[in-house]
Amino acid sequence: MPDKTPSAVSGFYDGIFHYYEAVNSFLTLGLDDYWRAKAAEFALVSKPAVILDVCCGTGALTLELLRLSKGRIAVIGADFNRSMLAKARILSPEAQFLEAEASHLPFPDDSFDALTISFATRNLCQGGNDLVEYFREFRRVLKPGGAFIHLETSQPHNRFIRLLFHAHSKLMISLVNILFPKTKAAYNFLSETIATFHTPEELLKIFSRAGFSKVEVLPLTFGAVAIHKAIK
Numbered sequence: 001m002p003d004k005t006p007s008a009v010s011g012f013y014d015g016i017f018h019y020y021e022a023v024n025s026f027l028t029l030g031l032d033d034y035w036r037a038k039a040a041e042f043a044l045v046s047k048p049a050v051i052l053d054v055c056c057g058t059g060a061l062t063l064e065l066l067r068l069s070k071g072r073i074a075v076i077g078a079d080f081n082r083s084m085l086a087k088a089r090i091l092s093p094e095a096q097f098l099e100a101e102a103s104h105l106p107f108p109d110d111s112f113d114a115l116t117i118s119f120a121t122r123n124l125c126q127g128g129n130d131l132v133e134y135f136r137e138f139r140r141v142l143k144p145g146g147a148f149i150h151l152e153t154s155q156p157h158n159r160f161i162r163l164l165f166h167a168h169s170k171l172m173i174s175l176v177n178i179l180f181p182k183t184k185a186a187y188n189f190l191s192e193t194i195a196t197f198h199t200p201e202e203l204l205k206i207f208s209r210a211g212f213s214k215v216e217v218l219p220l221t222f223g224a225v226a227i228h229k230a231i232k
């Protein structure tokens with residue numbers, strides 16, 4: 001059983017940050033940018049002035065938020081992995097990035113109009129960590145009425161599509177493991193978390209337990225991915 005503590009998870013990204021975007025694009029058949037663009041559109045609906053992109057990685061969503069808002073808003077990206085952040089700073093020099101653990105964000109209560117997270121929640125509910133606690137922390141830094149936009153892989157309702165999606169993920173990750181055998185542990189971890197992640201309905205309950213209201217779900221690509229929007 002691989003170690004899934006936060007420090008072990010961060011270690012996985014030290015091994016894959018060089019080709020993170022290229023592998024993502026390969027694994028998702030190029031759809032990951034489209035999904036992030038949809039999440040960014042959702043986040044910008046309420047015309048926020050300042051957005052926090054938690055677990056920003058190399059800043060793909062951070063950059064999309066800036067691009068779609070034509071640089072008219074402030075976007076801060078936060079992540080605990082220095083290698084991912086260093087790359088983010090190169091790819092999006094106009095954004096602000098800082099090192100932070102998602103469970104202890106270095107901001108006062110009621111700081112942000114919107115908070116986003118993309119393809120990172122699967123990392124947070126490993127090693128016995130409670131997702132509700134993370135979501136409470138996200139809610140704390142949101143202003144009252146602020147929106148939490150959550151983009152993550154999901155579990156398609158249709159059993160056949162779900163099997164197909166999981167088989168596709170496993171196959172693609174096996175190919176990545178053949179190409180890059182040194183990062184096998186990291187990608188096997190990601191593959192495992194796709195198969196075991198929450199259904200949209202389970203996530204709805206977690207949002208409610210964390211104190212969010214008005215939760216909406218937008219399934220994308222036959223439910224392989226879902227955007228949840230919740231309000232503080």
Ligand SMILES: C[S@@+](CC[C@H](N)C(=O)[O-])C[C@H]1O[C@@H](n2cnc3c(N)ncnc32)[C@H](O)[C@@H]1O
Nearest residue numbers: 055056057079080081084101102118119120123
């Ligand atoms: C799969 S990447 C997603 C990056 C980016 N949001 C995207 O859409 O490409 C997950 C990121 O979450 C970060 N991460 C995982 N657990 C974290 C935690 N507890 N606190 C802060 N960052 C974390 C990792 O360092 C990694 O950069």
